[in-house]
Each structure stands twice: as structure tokens, then as C-alpha cells.
Amino acid sequence: MSQSCNERGGTERWVGFVILLCLAGIAAGVFIKQFSFNPAVFVATAAAPAPAASRPAASAPNESLPTLPPELSAFSAPETFTADNLYDKIDGKADLYLTAGFVGLQCQRLALKATNDVWMEWFVYDMGALPQAFSVFSLQRRAEAQPLDLTPFAYQTQNSLYFVSGRYYVEAVTAMPTEPMMAAMRAMARQFVAAHPPDAAEIPELKLFPPENLEAGSQGLQVADAFGFDRFTNIFTAKYRVDNAEVLAFFEITKTSADAATLREAYRSFLLANGGKEIEAGAAASLGKPINFMDGVEIIFADGNVLAGVHAAPDAASAAKVAQLLADRLRKGKDE
Amino acid sequence: MRAAKAGAAIVAAGGVGLWLHDRKGPSANVVGGTVTLPDFSLPSTGPKMSIVTGADRVKTVNRALAALGGIERFIKSGDRVVLKVNAAFASPPALSATSHPDLVAEVARLCLRAGAASVIVTDNPINDPQSCFTLTGIARAAESAGAKITLPTPSSFKPTTLADAALIKNWPLLFEPFHGATKLIGLAPVKDHHRSGASLTMKNWYGLLGGRRNVFHQDIHTIIFELARLVRPTLVILDGTTTMLTNGPTGGSLDDLKATNTMIASTDGVAADAFGATLLGKTAASLPFIGKAATAGLGTADFESLNLLRDHVD
């Protein structure tokens, strides 16, 4: 069985052709396959830049920014910041948030659809929990605060809104406080509160402050290093007006009476070690000797597991008065 | 013909390749990691606990199981059953310090008749395993019924950790009998216990621990409670036919024993123990481990509320 040269060449040519076709098919297959990216490529191209970089992650899906009210539209891309790069957005103020348990910030500039160059910036600070949000809220309360009927902790100024909703502390700030803009900001705020119903709207500890002579809206919470003393980690404060003097009352709820007593002694030692001087107890003698520290009068006492007192009062008499009010209130609270 | 062989070879290669094809790849099979004992309990619809009085173990256990719906309610065809008995001591059956061999044989037989593919009888005894299983008569009883005995060896244990536990953290657990197991039945006698007050169905799981487990005796109620969290059996059978009233867990004198002639079968070990306590003349309240387990929601100490089925067989 010998084929002629031609026949064999013919088979050979056909076979060769088929093989080349297969190669072409392989090339095509490979080319098509490269369009479906390897997961490593997706991850590498989608990933936010390394935390050391200062650029914020752009357009990450975020749940804090609700859909906008109809009168607002996005003016710039939403930005997200974590504890590592919060400084990049708010510089020195970041410390305030970081020590208070900051989790994340989402912010965006929003403009009125009608007049596109009137915009505001919307900041949502996730502080992790209501008390922490309240803390940063209270520590930044502006003197010219006007009431804002939104959540128990909310106020506005002529160009901005500040409020606490659940674990979020929200600021809305505009440079162009026209009436439509302010209205839009309030609408956005209402929408936010509706979308993030706080589970614990109240801070029950605040009820421990006696209501008489209390300056409205002056309650606050410092979650770290209050009054420069690093062992004060959860100090509730409130301002009182007595005899034309403004006095800051405070308390911290510790675990046990022993803890409160220890803390009291520690703070007293701290004050005395740093230049404080004990002075004679006046009216509130039962609360211990006040200490004159840096031209302010401090009274510190413990009632059960609550450490309380008065900080940097202008004179001993008003300090004693407010301290006594607080002591009475705490005792009454226990009896109830 | 070469072509045929070639064809066969291709088919064979293709077959093997496709049969063993693994698209997912290896799991994070971490070496040296802990094991978790599976949950063998069944969803509880139907009677939870039955109490049958009578002097003949074989009869009372049959009746007790029938009252709960029969062994078929728990054991299905193809099941691989682990029977955790009490073979802690190399003690003869008459002293009632261990599970009675007649009961072990009967339960094993019932499981196999219900269609179980295998029944493994096991325990990590306190004394030497070989002599324990032999002298208690459990080995012969099990094998006569068609079950297998698994004696613990050093490689039978793997570390386990119970979440949020104080004691069972990375502790060796007798894991070998549980390979492929689908059902777990606990068989415990009713005994007084010097340290814990009583040794009932929850204390029975102590026999699954390895290592130097006596260290847990310092915190006996916590360890029993953690064992009750760790082990979730299909069924427990508490044998109160002969109760060791005093000098438990080893007993020794026949005067320690009393014929209380009661067999309890239950899906709720806490309730079984609460009832078992009464056979010892104690209350559930006097046994802290019952309270701990009940508070944690592992069962109820108020066994009356379970609508018990009571019966008697001569």
C-alpha cells in the first residue's frame, strides 16, 4: 500500500491545516479568556490605597449617607476616613475624636439642585456608641447654639447643624447660609435620623444632674483624660449658674464604692501634687476640703460608686453650693 | 487490537480524572487545630422523657424507649451509633459502679435492629481500659450484641475547645469513636458521688475527656456544666434499677446499693438528672451542676413539666 507522493502530500497538507486551525482556536480561546479577570486583579485594582497614603478612598459603598432629599445633589464624591487618616481631613481636631472612640467618618459635599453653587458639607462621624457621640457633640458645643428640634442632642447655629443620632455625630456646615440651604440641611438631617433610628436616644446618666440652675444644653461627656487627669475616663459634666458665677459640676460612675473612693483620692493627690492647696471647707463641709488649684476651686466627693464634684469654680462659695446640689441629687437618686 | 486498548486507556484515564476532580481545592485544613464534637440531638417533637419502673432492665428499657416512640424514632437505617457507657472502674456488674452489661447489650441490639450500620461502645475509663471493659462484662455484652468496643489509645484524642468556657480549652477529647458517627446515646447508672453529689447522665460525659482530667475535680460543678454544653446526645438512658446511694462513685459494699427499680429514657439530660437525684434521696436544687445547666438553657430541672410518661413492667 504505497500512496503516491501527491496523495500523501494531500493528507499531510490537510492534517497540517487542521492543526494550524487548532492553534488558531487556542489563541482565540486564550484571548477571550483574558477578558475575565483573575480575582487578584479585581482586588488589586479595587483596593483602597495603603493606609499610609493620604488619599481617601473614593466612592466606596457607604451606608451612612442616605439617599439625598430631592432638593440636594452631590457636589463632590463621598469620602471615607478611618482612624489612620482622619488627620487628613480635620487635622488637629482628630485627637478629640480618636480619644473618644472614633470608628469612621463619611462626608460629602452636597449642593442645592436649584442654585448649584450653594453647597454644604455633610459629616457623619461613626463614634461607635451613643455616649461617645454625645461626648464629641458636647465638647464642641458652640456658645451661640440655637435649639434644634431633631434629636435629644441637637443644636444649630446660623450656618450649621449639629446633632447626635444613635452612635453617629453629624455635622452639616455651609458657607452660604441661605434659607433654602438651611431648610435643605434640616431635611437631610431629618432623613438621616429617620434612616438611623437610635436605639437608645437618651443618656440615662444625665438625669443625675440636678435640674435647678442648670444651664440648658451644657451637659457633656469626656471619655478620656478629663481635666488633664488620665484616670478620668467617663466624666459627665454640666454647667450651673449660681450667684452670677458659672460652675462646672461633674461625676463619674465607677464600678464599686471602693473604686470611687480610690479615684477620689487619686484625683486629690494629683491636684495637690501639681500645685493645689487645700482650703477650709465652708458650706459643703461634709464633702471634704476643697482644693484651690490653678485659681479654681475643686470639690471632689464620692457617693457610693459615683465620684462627683465641682471643677474650676470661680470661688469657694459657689463651688460649695453646686457641689451640695449635686450631692443631694445623687443621694435622692439612690433613695428612690 | 491496539486501538481498542488505546480507547480503553483513554476512558480509564478520563474516568479516574473526572471521578477525583476537585474544583474547590483544599480547605484551610489547619494542622494541630481543635475538633468540635457534632451536635447529635434531634429536633424535639414528641415525648421527651419516660420513666418505667420494674426489676428487669431489659424489659424496662424496652418499655421506656417504646414510650418515647421506640428506638426507631432516634435510630434510622444506616446510622453509626456511639454508645457512651460508664466503664470507669474495673468493677463487677454486681457492685453497680458501671453500666450494667445487660443494658449495654440490649441497647446495642435495639440499635442494630433499627437498622444502624454500626454501634460503637466506648469510654475513657479511670482504671486500665482493657480490664475495665472486661471485668465489667461490657466488652462481652457489646460484642455478643454485634457492637464494637473502641478502647482509647493516645492517638484517639484530639484537642477541643468549648466557646466561652473556663475549663474545656484545648483539652484532649476522645474523638476516634466519633469519626463518621451520626448518633450518640449516653448510658449512665444512678450513683452518689463524693465530690459532685451525684453521678448521672451529665457526669457520664466526663469519660470523654483525656489528659490529666482530675484537675477539674477542683471545680467539679463547672466541668459537669461545661460537659453538658459540649456534648449534645441523641438520647440518654439513666439506669436506676440499682442505685448506689452512698460512697459513690466507686461504692464497694452491697449495702451502698438499693434496688430502686427505675429506668429513665430522655432527650433532656438535665431533666433526667433532676429526676435521678430523687432516686438518691436528693433534690435537684442541692446539685449545683443541674442549676447551672438549667440556667444555661440546656434543659429543664422541672421534669414534671415535661409531661412524663410513667409506666411499670414486671
Place this chain on the structure above:
Amino acid sequence: MSIVTVRRIAQIFFFSLFAWFCVVTTVGDHWWQLRGWPVNWLLQLDPLVALGTLLTTRTVYAGLLWALTTVALTILLGRFFCGWVCPFGALHQFIGWLGRRRKKHAERVAMNQYRNGQTIKYYILITMLAAASGGLLAELLQWPREKPAVGLVVLVASLAVTLWFATRKVVDGWRKTAEWFVGLLFIGTALGFLVRPEALVASSLQTGLLDPIPLIHRSMNLVILAAFDGLATASRFYIAAWSITAVFFAALLLNLWIPRFYCRFVCPLGALFGVLAHWTPLRIGKRQGECSGCELCENNCEGACDPFGKIHPHECLLCMNCLRACRQAQMTYGPRRSAVGEIPSPGLTRRGFLTAAVSGLAAVPAVRLAGLLNQNWNPGVVRPPGALAEEDFLQRCIKCGQCMRACPTNVIQPATLKAGWEGLWTPILNFRVGTSGCQLNCIACGQVCPTAAIRSLSLDEKLGRGGFTERGPIRMGTAFVDRGRCLPWAMDEPCIVCQENCPVSPKAIYVREEFQVVRDGARTITAAAADSLTLDGAALRPGRLGTGDYFVGLENAAAGERRLIADNSGQDVKLAGPWTAAPAAGSRIFIEVRLQKPYIDPARCTGCGVCEHECPVNGLRAIRVSAENESRNKRHSLTTRA
């Protein structure tokens, strides 16, 4: 178009494809980067990879199923892969062709004659497959214990039959094979009863050492492309690349002596194809006809299969050169055997087979006596994230170097003997080499590993988020601060580069602040102003203390009574803020440096090595990652917490 031309096109095509795949194995979405290019396709086509991992893991992983295509085609056609596809083979052929271009006919025929040494590659294959089969053998040997009754029967029966055979003195034929089989059955059953087989034998995948596809990937990735990378962008370095280079170039250079030296004598994949081609329906051979005896067919015979005489079909690479060379059209490729006959078998002896098999089987436990998988484990072996526990890893890694090429920071390196002989050229992380540590948001290595020796992790699994929050992040090891070298610990030099660069959040490196009196820091004030002091003693280096880390502390002062130094000249120190009460001249002060000393939190450290890479103590780094606490082996845990 002659078939030889098509074959050349095919070789160029597959070589280019291979080279392209190697080039693009870098993470990115440009057309010249990874995108979705199927960069492992040639490795997946390689049936030795599939067979090796099949023996060690009893699975065929994902894309390795492609090997079925190669197997099927080989069984049908013969060793087409060697002649048409294999890029290493193409390279050998090319260099061999270069080498013999000036040679005369007689020399060429001599070069291409069949040599008995061509059997060696079969023994190499057997040794490697035996080494991979240890685990399978252990499983088989366990059955006597599991079914003791049956085992006992088999034991007695096989002993009886063996003895019967022995008395019969059977010499050859199927009876001899049967005798061997029964004898081995007896020994195996006895062993199964007496010992725990898993203590005796184990599996190790070493095919990657000589399998040409992983070999050429390794050589291209770690040598050739690395060299080119150095010219283009940042250099990529590979430790011990010299050993890989040596093997590669040695193999290539040997072609100048004997063409396709590697293919003929060494290649285990070629041997496997030779075995698979035993029953091919189609093969090269002579026709019935007038052969003139010119031996032109042997001039360029790549496989040295002796087409002129009795052809060795298992050596034939289907290069088709003989078809084209023969002027009498005597050579053909078809269903008929060669008219002058074949030598059907590679010529393995039973003795050779057994020696190779037993050597392979025995080598693994022998090597493992070093204890590298147990107590003597090497903490310097930090494997990529997602790597399996070491024993499983060594059963899958084919040392192809894809992960090393894909790693964007070049920290994955081929091991020398750090992981033992079995771990030669397997991936190990070295954080001093490369451009950073293991990037937090990168999953490249696992995604390119063809055998899942490094699992393909999702980013969530790697970082321990989403569904993996409870399991936590994958840890490769833990960083340890070398307090004898760390600048703040040992040298009074402020530095927190490691802490700053730690990429996890919250950071795994935290600092504790300490004030330390500097050397020669105890001074006496000669003159004091509100915010500056003049000091006695040796002159200070101007500006040295103005970095923001230096303070002046008073003697006998309460804690906290120190002031930051803003600047200094030779004798004067300017403070950043005034004293509450300025110290008097003559009083003692201390110049202190504020040191932030790094500590590691082992619960957070993933061993990514960025800290080690960034540490300014450039030689032996003051913070180094070692494999303690790696996720893949709980026995290497640092803490007792599960």
C-alpha cells in the same frame, strides 16, 4: 505546507504562548499584565503535575483536568507534546539544531543513535512517582487493621501461595509476576498488622524538580525575566537563582553534545508520555518498500528512536523530520507498525524498577528524619498567606515559581535548603528582598498557584472580615522586636518606622513612651532664662536636640516637669515653652530623649513583614518576622488561646 513546517509553527506558537504567560504573570489590568490570561494553562496540560498531585492528594485539582486532554491525545497520537508543544523541548531542539548545523551526516547519525541511557528517564519517573505514593501506600496498608478477619485470611493465603510458588521454581512469564504480587501482598498485609504504616511511609511531590514545564516556568520567571526586569523597572531579585540558572543552562548546553539531551535521558514527563504511548494506534514507521539505507532519516531524528532500524516508538517525539528527510518516501505515520519491526518496551528491568520504586518510597521518610515537619520545624520558613500546612504543602508544590513572579513586592523567594531538601525552590517569604512586605490587599499568590499548594483566598478570608471575622485574618507568622538592635530600645534613638508602617488596623505594633537621659545628658545650668538654658560640659552638636524628641528635665522635679527642646547651639538650649518656675543657675538638669519603644501585639500581627522591610537597621533587621503563630499550623501557636 509540509508537516515539519507545521510542527515548527506549533513549537514557536507554544513557546511564545509560554513566554507570554510568564511575562504577564504580574498583577494588573493592562494588556501586558495578568488580567484574565490563563497563565497556568501549560502547567495544567502537564499530566505529570496532575498525576503527581493525584497520587499525593487523591484529587485532581480544578484546572489540572486539562491534563486529560494531553493524556487522551498522547494515547491516540504518541508523544506529540514533546515534539510539538513542550517549550523546553523546543528550546533544546533549537540549540541542538544550532549545535549540529556544521556537522556532517555521519556525525549527526552518531549523535542521534539510540542509547541505553534513554531508559534512565523512566527510572527517574518511577522514583518520583514512588515518592509521591507513600501516603497512598500507607492507606492501603491500613486495611488489614480495619478488617482483621479478612486480613488474617489474606495473610495466611498469600503466605501459602508464595511458598507454593517458591517450591515450584517458576522462572518467568505471568506466573513470575503473580509470584511477586502474592509475595508483596503477604509482606504488605503483615506490615499492615505489625506497624502503623503512616509512621513508615509518606508522600512528597518532587516531580517539580525535573518536570520540564514547571522547570521552564521557574527558569523563565526567576532568571530570564528577572534579568530583563532589572533593565526595565525596579529590579527583581531571587535568592539562590543561581541554582535554578545552573540547572537550566546545563540542560541547554548539553544539547551541544547530544541533541535533546534532557528529553532523551532525564525528562520524567517524556517517560510518562512514553508509557502512555504504548498502545497508540498511530505511529511512525517504515513502509514496506525499498529502503536505500542512506540513513538520512537519522540525520535530524530528535527522539533518537532509530527510525532506520527497529524503531523505539516510546522514544519517538513525532518531530516528523524523518518523514521529510526520506527521499524514497519510506517513512510514514499511520496505523501500521513499522515494516522492519519495533522495539515496544523501554527496556526497564524488574530490578531497576524495584530499585527506583523503593528508593523513591524510602527517600521520603529518610529525609523526614530531620524532623523539619515536627519538633525541628524551621521558624524561618514563612510561607505565603494561604499556604497549606507544611506536609500538605509539600504534597502540592511543583516549584513552578508562578507565585514568585506574581508577587507584586517580590518578597516570595525560592527556598534553598531552609525548608529541607523537599522544600528546595518552594516559596518562602524574605522581607529584606523586595519592595515592601506582603501587601495587605493582595491575593495574587494563591490566585496563580496551579495546584492549590497556596489556596486561592478571597480578600475577606485573608483579612478575616465578612464571613471570616470569627476565624480572624490569615497569619503567616509574627514579628519580633530585637531589643538589642532596635534603635529606641538599644541606642537611645527615636524611631517608630515599624509602628507607622504597620498596615493592619488597629496596628499590631504599639509603643510605650519612655524618657531616657541621654549620654552625657546630666548637666549643670550656668545661666538660665525663661525659655533657654546655658549648660556646662562638652559642647552639644548644634541643632542636634531640636528634632522634637529631646527634653530638659529638672533634678528633683515632680514627674512631668520637663520641657521640650526647640533648638540648641553648642552650649545653649532653647526650650519650646517657658518654665513655670525657671531653675536657678547651678542646678542640675538632664537632657532626655523621648523614646517610643515598639511592642508587638501577637493577637493582631499577621506577619506581613512590612515592618521588617521598613526597619532602618538595614542589615540584620531589628524587627523580624518568623513563623510562630502562623494560621496554618496551630502547633506553632504563641499563645494558648485557640
